[in-house]
Amino acid sequence: MNFITRFAPSPTGPLHLGHAYSALLAFDMARAAGGTFLLRIEDIDQSRARPQWEAQIYDDLRWLGLDWPAPVMRQSDRLTVYRATLERLWQMGVLYPCTCSRRDIEAAASAPQEGGAPLVGPDGIVYPGTCRPSAPPSRAMPEDTPLRLDMARALDMVAPPSFRETGAGPEGESGTIIADPAAMIAGIGDVVLARRGMGTSYHLSVVVDDAAQGVTCVVRGRDLFEATVIHVLLQGLLGLPVPEYHHHRLIRDESGKRLAKRDDARAIALFRAEGASPDDIRRMVGL
Numbered sequence: 001m002n003f004i005t006r007f008a009p010s011p012t013g014p015l016h017l018g019h020a021y022s023a024l025l026a027f028d029m030a031r032a033a034g035g036t037f038l039l040r041i042e043d044i045d046q047s048r049a050r051p052q053w054e055a056q057i058y059d060d061l062r063w064l065g066l067d068w069p070a071p072v073m074r075q076s077d078r079l080t081v082y083r084a085t086l087e088r089l090w091q092m093g094v095l096y097p098c099t100c101s102r103r104d105i106e107a108a109a110s111a112p113q114e115g116g117a118p119l120v121g122p123d124g125i126v127y128p129g130t131c132r133p134s135a136p137p138s139r140a141m142p143e144d145t146p147l148r149l150d151m152a153r154a155l156d157m158v159a160p161p162s163f164r165e166t167g168a169g170p171e172g173e174s175g176t177i178i179a180d181p182a183a184m185i186a187g188i189g190d191v192v193l194a195r196r197g198m199g200t201s202y203h204l205s206v207v208v209d210d211a212a213q214g215v216t217c218v219v220r221g222r223d224l225f226e227a228t229v230i231h232v233l234l235q236g237l238l239g240l241p242v243p244e245y246h247h248h249r250l251i252r253d254e255s256g257k258r259l260a261k262r263d264d265a266r267a268i269a270l271f272r273a274e275g276a277s278p279d280d281i282r283r284m285v286g287l
Contacts, residue, residue, distance in 0.1 A: 003035030004216045007061075008206070010042045011054035014267035018221070018251040020064060021285035025248055026219035027066045028287070038213055039068040044075045044198050044205055060268045064278050073213060075205050082200035085208050086147060086193065089237065093136030094154040095193065097145045100130050119187065122226040123203070126189035147194040149234075155181040158236035161229045166217070167246040169225040179229040191230055207231050211240040222247045251285055 005026040009019055030037040039061065043049040061068075089095050100108075108128040109118035119126040132150060141147070161179040168174045193204045210218060210231075225247045235242050271281060 001216060002214070003030060003033035004038060004214050005030045005035065005219050006038040006040055006210070006213060006215050007066075007219075008040040008042045008209075009057055010045065010048075011050060011057060012045065012048040013053060014269055015057060015060050016251075016266045016268065017271075017281070017285055018266075020060075020268055020281050021251050021287065022219065022221060022248065023061060023066060024064060024282065024285070024287050029217065029219060029246070035216075037066065037068055038215070039066075039072050040209060040213065041072055041074040041076075042202070042205070044200055044202075046076060047197070049076070056269060060272075063272060064268070064281060073209060075200075075209065078205070078209070079199050081208060081212075082194075082205055085204060085238065086200070087141055089149070089193070090137075090141040090147075092157070092237065094150050094157070094237065095141070095147045096131060096133050096137055096150060097142050098127075098131040098148045098190075098192070099146070100127075104130065121188040122224075122230065123188060123191040126187065127191075129190065132190060144196055144199070145194075146192055146196050148190040149193050151188065151190050152185050154233060154237055155184065158233065161232035161236060163228060163232050163242050164244045165225075165247065166244050167219075167248050168222070169247055170222055173225070177228075179232070184229060184233070188226075188230060203227065203230050203234065207234045207238070207240065210243060211235070211238075215243050217244045217246055219246045219248065221250050223250060 007019075007023040007026050009015060009023075015023075027037045029035075039057075041054055041057070043054070086095065105125055105127060106118060108130055109125050127148065131148070136150075136153070160181055161184075163177055165174050165177050169177075191201075191203055193201050195201050228245055228247075232242055234240075268281065271284075
C-alpha cells in the first residue's frame with residue numbers, strides 16, 4: 001500500500017512557521033516511506049478565502065522545496081460531493097437541522113441547571129441539544145440550513161471509534177486510541193456537519209476528502225487530536241477507511257502561544273524577504 005500524506009491549508013492568510021513545520025514533516029515522512037505527498041486547498045469558507053493567499057501557498061511551499069501531484073484538490077469544487085454525503089447521513093437518521101444562534105447556544109449551555117460555565121469541546125461549546133428531535137426527521141433534508149450530527153444516535157450505529165496514533169496527543173497519547181462513547185456525548189456533543197452559506201463543515205469535508213485522496217497517514221497539529229474521534233466516527237458511519245494519524249507538536253511564539261495566521265511577523269514570505277533560506281526555516285522549526 002502506498003504511503004500517502006497531505007498538507008491541507010486554508011487560503012485565508014499567509015503561511016507561518018507552524019504551517020511550514022507541518023508541511024515539511026508530512027513531506028519528509030512521505031519521502032522517507034517512498035510514498036506520496038499531496039496538497040489540498042481547504043477553501044470551503046469562501047467569505048474568507050482569497051486567490052492571492054492560495055497563490056502564496058503554492059509559492060511558499062515550492063520555495064521550501066516541496067512538490068506534489070497535479071491537479072490540486074480544492075474543496076470549493078466538491079460541494080456536490082459533500083451534499084451527497086450529507087444526504088446519505090440524513091437518510092441514516094443521524095442528522096437534524098439546527099436554528100440556534102451562537103448566542104442561543106451560549107445562553108442555554110450557561111443556564112443555572114446546566115451547572116454554570118459552558119463546557120467547551122473540540123467543536124466549541126458543547127451543544128445543549130435544544131433542536132435535537134426525539135426521532136430522526138422524516139422530511140427531506142433542508143437547503144442552506146445548519147445540520148448537526150446526533151452524536152448518541154450515531155454512536156449506537158458503529159463500534160467505538162478507534163485509530164492508530166503514530167505521533168502524540170496533548171497528554172502524550174499514542175498507539176491505539178479507543179474513544180469512550182459516553183465521553184464523546186458529554187464532552188463533544190452534536191457537532192455541526194453543515195454550516196449556513198458553506199454547505200459543509202471542516203469535520204465532514206476533511207473526512208470525505210482524505211478518503212477520496214487515499215490518504216493513509218494524516219499529519220497535523222496536536223490541537224486537532226481531540227477532533228479525531230469525530231472524524232473516525234464519520235468514517236465508520238460512511239464505511240470509509242481509517243488512516244493512521246500523526247499529531248505533531250505546535251510551533252509557538254516566545255510567550256508559548258500557538259501561532260495563528262494573524263502572526264504575520266512569522267510569515268514564511270517575510271522570512272524569505274529578509275533573506276532566509278529553506279534550510280534556515282527547517283532549523284527554525286527543528287527539522
